[in-house]
Amino acid sequence: VPSRVQGLCPDGWHVPSDKEWKKLEMHLGMSQYVADNIGWRGTNEGSKLAGNTSLWSSDELTSKSKFGTSGFTALPGGFRGNDGDFRYIGDVGYWWSSTAHSSADAWNRELRYNSGGMDRYNEDKSFGYSVRCVKDD
Numbered sequence: 001v002p003s004r005v006q007g008l009c010p011d012g013w014h015v016p017s018d019k020e021w022k023k024l025e026m027h028l029g030m031s032q033y034v035a036d037n038i039g040w041r042g043t044n045e046g047s048k049l050a051g052n053t054s055l056w057s058s059d060e061l062t063s064k065s066k067f068g069t070s071g072f073t074a075l076p077g078g079f080r081g082n083d084g085d086f087r088y089i090g091d092v093g094y095w096w097s098s099t100a101h102s103s104a105d106a107w108n109r110e111l112r113y114n115s116g117g118m119d120r121y122n123e124d125k126s127f128g129y130s131v132r133c134v135k136d137d
Contacts, residue, residue: 004017012135014133030042045117047067048069053068078090079130094127107120
């Protein structure tokens, strides 16, 4: 599909666009208005995506009653900085979208151990974030 970016995903799968991330967030309970915002949004959508309590720093994310109920097990893999160092493993999970914000930045999502919501922002493409693969329609 020309509008989809396969990236490192296997055949028949693709890296989700920013629009597809918003679709997932709305499926989990966000309104369109909230999903379109930049920064921390939502109430427990991030907690629904997260999984494996023992890997997350104990705090608000894992204590939500909806923790891990989406069927997707988002893990706190942290990220690799553009200097090659790994940071925030156990505290934060970051995921790329396939949507560029500019020639240097792309849209991404963040889950953090101390929030049930989700962050939507753009970041330098040189950072090493996790990638979610979505099955093609």
